Amino acid sequence: MALRITVIGTGYLGATHAAAMAELGFEVLGLDVVPEKIEMLSAGKVPMYEPGLEEMLRKHVAGIEGSTGRLRFTTSWEEIGAFGDVHFVCVNTPQKHGEYACDMSYVDSAFESLAPRLTRPALVVGKSTVPVGSAARLAARLAELAPAGTDVELAWNPEFLREGFAVNDTLHPDRIVVGVESERAEKLLREVYAGPVGEGSPFVVTDFPTAELVKTSANSFLATKISFINAMAEVCEAADGDVVKLAEALGHDERIGKKFLRAGVGFGGGCLPKDIRAFMARAGELGADQALTFLREVDSINMRRRGHMVELAREAVGGGSFLGTRVAVLGATFKPDSDDVRDSPALNVAGQIHLQGGQVTVFDPKGMDNARRLFPTLGYADTALDAVRGADVVLHLTEWREFRELDVVALGEVAARRTVLDGRNALDPLVWREAGWTYRAMGRPTA
Ligand code: UDX
Numbered sequence: 001m002a003l004r005i006t007v008i009g010t011g012y013l014g015a016t017h018a019a020a021m022a023e024l025g026f027e028v029l030g031l032d033v034v035p036e037k038i039e040m041l042s043a044g045k046v047p048m049y050e051p052g053l054e055e056m057l058r059k060h061v062a063g064i065e066g067s068t069g070r071l072r073f074t075t076s077w078e079e080i081g082a083f084g085d086v087h088f089v090c091v092n093t094p095q096k097h098g099e100y101a102c103d104m105s106y107v108d109s110a111f112e113s114l115a116p117r118l119t120r121p122a123l124v125v126g127k128s129t130v131p132v133g134s135a136a137r138l139a140a141r142l143a144e145l146a147p148a149g150t151d152v153e154l155a156w157n158p159e160f161l162r163e164g165f166a167v168n169d170t171l172h173p174d175r176i177v178v179g180v181e182s183e184r185a186e187k188l189l190r191e192v193y194a195g196p197v198g199e200g201s202p203f204v205v206t207d208f209p210t211a212e213l214v215k216t217s218a219n220s221f222l223a224t225k226i227s228f229i230n231a232m233a234e235v236c237e238a239a240d241g242d243v244v245k246l247a248e249a250l251g252h253d254e255r256i257g258k259k260f261l262r263a264g265v266g267f268g269g270g271c272l273p274k275d276i277r278a279f280m281a282r283a284g285e286l287g288a289d290q291a292l293t294f295l296r297e298v299d300s301i302n303m304r305r306r307g308h309m310v311e312l313a314r315e316a317v318g319g320g321s322f323l324g325t326r327v328a329v330l331g332a333t334f335k336p337d338s339d340d341v342r343d344s345p346a347l348n349v350a351g352q353i354h355l356q357g358g359q360v361t362v363f364d365p366k367g368m369d370n371a372r373r374l375f376p377t378l379g380y381a382d383t384a385l386d387a388v389r390g391a392d393v394v395l396h397l398t399e400w401r402e403f404r405e406l407d408v409v410a411l412g413e414v415a416a417r418r419t420v421l422d423g424r425n426a427l428d429p430l431v432w433r434e435a436g437w438t439y440r441a442m443g444r445p446t447a
Contacts, residue, residue, distance in 0.1 A: 002026060003191060006084035008110050010037055010073065012166065012270075012340075013127060013159055014090030015046060016053055020170040021088075022060035022071040024195045029083045030073045038073045049339035049366045052167040081117025086192060087124045089114070090159075095274035102131055102278035111138050115145035118152045123188045127159045129215050129275055131282040135179060135208035155185045156208050158215035163269065164337030171195075175202045179211025216282075219275040220295055225260040226267050227301040233263040233443025234304075243443030244425050263443045265345040265397055265423040266305035268334035273299070273343050305442070309349045309395065309423050310356075312440065316393040316419045322358030326416065328391035330384055331398025331424075332364035332371035339366040341374055346397035349423070354378055363387035365400050389414040399426035408435040 003026055007018040010032040018030040032038050040047050044058040044067075058064050060071035074080065080087065091106040107128050114124065124142060126135060139154040146152040156179035161169035176193050180186045186205055190197065197203050206214070233243040243263045251258025267273065276295045283292045317325040327350075334344040341347050347362075354360040354377065361379040362371060368380060381387035384403065388394055388411045396403055404427060412418050412435050420432055422441040429439040429447065441447060 003085045003188070004029070004083055005192070006031065006080045006087045008080065008087060008089045008114065009091035009106070009128075010041055011090070011092055012048060012050070012163065013092075013161065014088075015041065015048075015057070016050065016161060016166040016170050017088055017090055017127065017159070018071060018073075019053060019056045019060060020167070021192075022068065023056055023171060024192075026070065026192075028060075028071045029080060030071070031075065031077070031080050032073070033075065035075055038075050041073045049337075050166050051164065051337055056167055077113045077117050080114065081119060084122055086188060087114060087118075087122060088127050088157075089124065090127045092270070093128050093130055093278075094270075095277060099281070100277040101281040102129075102274065104130065104134065107134070107138070111141055112145070115142050115152075116147065118142075118146040118148050120148055121151035122148065123153050123155055123185055125155045125157050125189070127157055129158065129219075129271070129278075130212055131278060132209050132212040132216070132286075133282075135212055139181070139208070153182060153185050155180045155189060156211040157189065158211060160215070160218065163340055164335065172199065173201050175204055177204045177206065177211050177214045179206050179208040181208070216275055216279040219272050220279055220292075220298075222260055223267055223272045223276050223302070224294070224298050226262075226272075227298040229261045229263045230266055230305055230443075231301050234301075234308075236443045237308075237445055240446050241444075242447045244441070244447065245444075262425060264305070264399075264425050265309050265349060265442070266302040268343040268345045268348070269340060270334075270342040273302070306345050306348045306352065308442065309345075309397070309421070310352045312421050312442070313349075313353060313358075313393055313395060316421060316438075316440070317358075322353055322356045325358050325392045326390050327353050327358045327360045328387040328394045328415075329360055329362045330364075330387065330394065330396045330403050331367075331400060332362050333367035333398050336398055336400040337366075339370055341367050341370045344371075344398075345423070347371055347375055347378075349395065349397055350378055351375055361387045361391070364398065365402055367398075385411060385414060391415050392417045392419070394420045395423060396420060396427055397423040399424040403427070408432050408437060412436055 005021045005026045005028045007030045022028045044061045044064045046054045060068045062069040062072045093102045096103045135156040178189045236243040247261040280292045329350040331346040363381045418437040432439045
């Protein structure tokens with residue numbers, strides 16, 4: 001009989017994983033402790049913007065016309081325990097308030113709720129990003145609490161999906177990493193991922209700590225690569241170089257590669273910033289803090305980008321105070337093709353200028369509701385054109401495709417002054433200059 005799969009936590013990771021498991025042919029039951037989320041998902045609606053996810057969900061949610069009916073949602077732990085052969089734990093692990101460490105309370109409470117309901121053989125698979133050592137601790141907790149005893153096992157299977165590409169990354173992962181303690185667990189996971197493995201996704205089997213570390217070290221590497229090029233951008237500013245050309249030239253070296261070398265306002269989002277901080281905190285607990293002190297520098301290079309952008313904007317409006325100036329901000333999300341504004345450099349810059357007395361008007365194609373909720377005191381416009389109306393300077397802070405396709409002549413007619421600052425090095429300077437704009441980007445003072 002085909003495996004029956006449950007997915008615990010239906011946020012970004014969980015909702016995508018649940019729909020993808022149904023797409024791969026399994027019977028799937030998803031659980032969340034927030035009833036509103038379950039209602040939405042059961043009606044075939046996704047609580048966030050993620051290209052292709054709603055279509056995949058609707059294809060499988062039971063009760064939707066024409067669906068396979070393989071995907072259902074519940075708030076009942078009893079149902080989850082009775083249903084699943086394999087339980088994926090996909091709850092989030094945010095940064096602790098006022099600390100670098102990660103907040104494990106959602107993971108812990110998921111295990112405390114699930115374990116006592118495991119009355120038959122099952123594999124529990126952790127997907128959340130956790131401090132190394134968590135899997136061993138949680139395995140012990142399962143052994144204590146699960147009525148089925150040794151018939152219940154744990155595996156760790158980190159998730160590498162990117163927002164904006166979540167569906168593709170889940171169905172066609174560039175690697176599948178499983179931390180296991182038995183052949184039985186490995187065999188079950190090979191069965192779950194038979195589809196992608198058959199298509200060529202590498203399947204890497206490790207112990208628990210290594211599996212946990214793959215995720216945090218991958219994100220640390222990516223963060224380091226971005227901060228590296230942003231550090232070069234700082235040097236380019238001082239030396240009149242051009243960081244975009246520099247990155248292009250570096251990227252031709254296959255050992256370096258051209259991805260994640262885009263200089264600009266830096267990284268944000270719900271993963272990279274908190275993951276590198278939690279990693280430092282955990283290394284400290286393990287007595288290995290020296291190994292990761294470089295991540296502190298990676299973090300501070302990144303945070304400096306936001307301040308640099310504010311200073312470039314200040315220069316653009318005359319070099320003094322922002323009082324009485326109008327600033328248009330294009331972009332609110334931490335990256336394009338997402339509505340996620342968590343730790344978004346764009347909103348952070350908008351907020352800093354607003355707090356210094358500038359009149360900031362923000363436009364984002366998908367992030368408006370979330371931005372308003374997080375930063376209600378900023379001004380918001382319904383279109384890019386309205387945001388730019390009357391502006392003394394335009395800041396391009398999230399590289400949405402539609403910002404590259406803007407009618408810059410029309411924008412120039414409504415702006416008070418034609419100055420654009422490109423915080424993502426993504427606009428075409430020639431197009432803007434031809435329309436009479438002064439174009440300035442980060443890390444290329446003369447370009
Ligand atoms: C990241 C990891 O890529 C993913 O594997 C992991 O599972 C979760 O964290 P995500 O947060 O969706 O994914 O975004 P990502 O595409 O990695 O971008 C992170 C941030 O870095 C964004 O703010 C982006 O704008 C910025 N970035 C990325 C740059 O500033 N320059 C670059 O060259 C690339």
